[in-house]
Amino acid sequence: MSQFDDLAIPMTYQDAVAQLYARIPEVIKPGLERIQALTNAMGNPETNAPIVHVVGTNGKTSTTLMAATLLQAFNLTVGSYTSPHLQVVNERIRVNGEPISDNDLLRITQLLTPFLAVADGSGHGTVSYFEALTGLAFAYFADVPVNVAVLEAGMGGKWDATNVGHNDVVIITPIAMDHPELGDTLVAKAKEKAAVIDPESTVICAPQHPDVMAIIRERCDAVSATLKVYGEDFELAGRELAVGGQMIDIRGVGGETTEIFLPLLGHHQAINATLAYAAVEALFDFEAELNAELVREGFVHAKSPGRLERIYRDGEPLVLLDGAHNPAGMETLAQTLKQDFSFERTVLLIGMVADKDIETSAAIIADLADVIVVTTPPSSRAGDPARLCDVLKARGKDVHCLNDVEAAFDAATNLTRSDHSDAIVVTGSLYLVGAIRDLLAEPPA
Structure with a gap:
């Protein structure tokens, strides 16, 4: 039945x-x-x-x-x-x-x-x-x-x-x-x-x-x-x-x-x-x-929303959205940030789901960020952000933990300098990427 x-x-x-x-x-x-x-x-x-x-x-x-x-x-x-x-x-x-x-x-x-x-x-x-x-x-x-x-x-x-x-x-x-x-x-x-x-x-x-x-x-x-x-x-x-x-x-x-x-x-x-x-x-x-x-x-018409997607905003820092959510994806993101970008200051906004390899993924990406904001992806599978925060703090990083995605994004924005070549890199989960696209009023991809 x-x-x-x-x-x-x-x-x-x-x-x-x-x-x-x-x-x-x-x-x-x-x-x-x-x-x-x-x-x-x-x-x-x-x-x-x-x-x-x-x-x-x-x-x-x-x-x-x-x-x-x-x-x-x-x-x-x-x-x-x-x-x-x-x-x-x-x-x-x-x-x-x-x-x-x-x-x-x-x-x-x-x-x-x-x-x-x-x-x-x-x-x-x-x-x-x-x-x-x-x-x-x-x-x-x-x-x-x-x-x-x-x-x-x-x-x-x-x-x-x-x-x-x-x-x-x-x-x-x-x-x-x-x-x-x-x-x-x-x-x-x-x-x-x-x-x-x-x-x-x-x-x-x-x-x-x-x-x-x-x-x-x-x-x-x-x-x-x-x-x-x-x-x-x-x-x-x-x-x-x-x-x-x-x-x-x-x-x-x-x-x-x-x-x-x-x-x-x-x-x-x-x-x-x-x-x-x-x-x-x-x-x-x-x-x-x-x-x-x-x-x-x-x-020339190729698109892949949420995969190294660049969002430009007047008077605000670049937002780079990438749904990397496992060690292999984080390794690719890290390599691309090194090879294809040159930011003066990188603020990492990250949130992951519980069943991913959080420790390995965080270790790969952490050293490429000047400041890190940890949040909770809007998913029933979301991991405990405290776990991710502890992993990143143990690596000596400047970490800010905010459960609410909008508050976390506001914090990440405030940690950048609008008159510099700074960027917010959003990663860890496609759920988080989608939520940020909504916050930025981007039309569905």
Whole structure:
């Protein structure tokens, strides 16, 4: 018996979102049975378009959005599905870069409701929030319809709801330690993520730890998938900073494109762009060199909100938003702050959720800040800020602890000097990044 047996058709956008949130589980139950029951009831909309599936630990959202933007430049209608959202749930589901509208989210949820009821009663338990959103995305993409869907795995691989369809192209971003529920070793995590590699698919793989790479090669051999590896089959051929971003050259599997302007910062974003480039080549079966002008047109529109996102305000310090939330992400942020920025004074505003490696993450980023403000991300999973404060104070840092996000941001602002090249770096959680975007009245990303 499901708690949603008497599921009502939502009549407003707010009703639709509330019904989705009501499905957030207390404990995540692995398995594809519920999403399969849902998509089967809907007539399998996940089969309507080729799928590019993005898995890994960090960089998935940026790579997903760049691959989608690049495909759009080739005159395709492209659906993209990412998680989590920063401000509103609509951000997760996009067609040609535009988030699903409130009206369409309500309309598709209304169409989805009876199928959710069928899936809830299938004997596998209640369809979860993420599973329902994934079904909603597939239904919307079929309704448009899209020519290709680019899907970011939620947090896993094999049992992730996004793995319900056949993956034509798989992008594997760097795999690192995160989400202990997926295994306590890199090899265990690699096996979980490599399981999305389907027979006859093409895999575009970022640089990996040798043990991880061995697992990926083994899986590709087992299912006759084609593997293309960064540094062997394609690579970033050149990179230099430019106003508002960076200029990059990409040597792909089938050809090279130079003088690409990427309006995102960081060496890691250049690598992500290279993965996206190779994935587009793969979707076109490596049959011809990509048109250079279309590549440049696609990348010039690349966006990745909350990932080294710069917010400029008149008479106020720069705000740099980065959702790094694990040691690998913090290492990338730290490297980029050293390489691509030169602030006179850096105020770090940080808040993390309880299940992350707070000690290691804090140690990586702490020494790059002159002053640190610790706060509580707006999440039920938020960690005790006192724990983070103690870790940072033990490193001899000037630390201010304020639970309220708005008060913490005001304090961070007051600790900068508006007539200097100072900056507030907001990090530790995408929940915190989203809250700061709201405070700054930034429109949903």
